[in-house]
Amino acid sequence: MTHTEEDIKFEQRVSRSILSSRQTAAIGEAGKTGTWRTMKPILHDEKCIVVKSGKPSCFLCWMFCPEISVSRTIPPVFDYDYCKGCGVCANECPTQAIEMIPEKENPSCESNEGGK
Amino acid sequence: MVIKVKDLPEEEYILPGTRMCSGCGLQIAYRWALKALGPNTIVCNPASCSTVTGGVGGYTPIKVPVMYNCFETVAAHASGVSAALAAKKKDKEIVVVAWAGDGGTYDIGIQGLSGAAERRSNFIYVCYNNQAYMNTGIQRSSATPFGAKTTTTPIIGKAQVNKNMFKIMRAHGLSYIATCATGYPQDLFEKFKKAREFNGKGVRYIEILSSCPPGWGHKVNESVEVTKKAVESGYWPLMEVIEGKLVISNPSKKYIDKSKRKDVRKYLKMQSRFKHFTEDDFKVWEEYIDDLWKELGWELEKQGDL
Structure with a gap:
């Protein structure tokens, strides 16, 4: 079997992307990690310190989020594409403004208890 | 004065959608360390969970350059990188970080680290301590605390007390x-900023207690709370040694007083690796904490800070 010029070009492209030591920084390296989620965080605006005061003050959810999926805006917004649903934000919220609800849309989790 | 949350920088150096477990403590540590050090950072990384984070194939979630090396060579590797930067006269602006786990620091990497510390190589050595070889399946390391169950100490837990790496590194006379x-x-952020300021003064050693939900057996959402409990019980004092002088950091300051320290049982009962504990085991922990603070108290008294 002979290699055409196109084959060689294709191999070079693959080797550049896989074997080269240089990697490109990109969002979602492990895919949409939001599909790992069994519990989903939702924000109750009426309890949130930042929303109530209208000033940038608390943002503990943004600070503690391991997955960088909470924005530092008023109100804080969750990035459901990548949020893994660990619930650290809900646990650390001083006013319990974040509630974890079972993820029903996720096909791997059909029960109401969030994958138990 | 602790930095306020709203004053922390917005720029991120780890992008969302990583390979780390949900609720991983390492990711919080890694995120804030890189935020404090900024874009002019080179990370050297031995085998650990943070290597998995780097990703496979052509993509990575980490925005700064990361170089992978063998388990035992991280300090030697970082020494080489910092020497090369010094030769190119770029060592002032670019900081080198060796980012290793507790296995790569306490057990396998200790000879390299000790050598680099003695040579006064110019880099920051970070040990994120999750108290076992979590990446390979929770095997016991010399950082594993007394009584913790791992896959290699499955029945009665570890029979020995962990190594005191802080004291070992102090004996090297680091800056x-x-x-x-x-x-x-916030405390972590400020300490990394400070470590960066000590550029050119040899190895700076930082150790981070990092929770691991699968390894420690706590609930995923308690990932932050569990390390807070460790500090509140006095088991993990937050402190720094600046040019040989011991300083207890603000969050830990009030726990010098024994009556302010919270019950260590609260910390231990959160984790399934300590589920089998009897009253005798709890006493070993209480004695360990008392001894730890007694020693720190003596030193503070000698310095005249108490």
């Missing part, structure tokens, strides 16, 4: 040594 915990990102 800056600090302990952090993932429950206190």
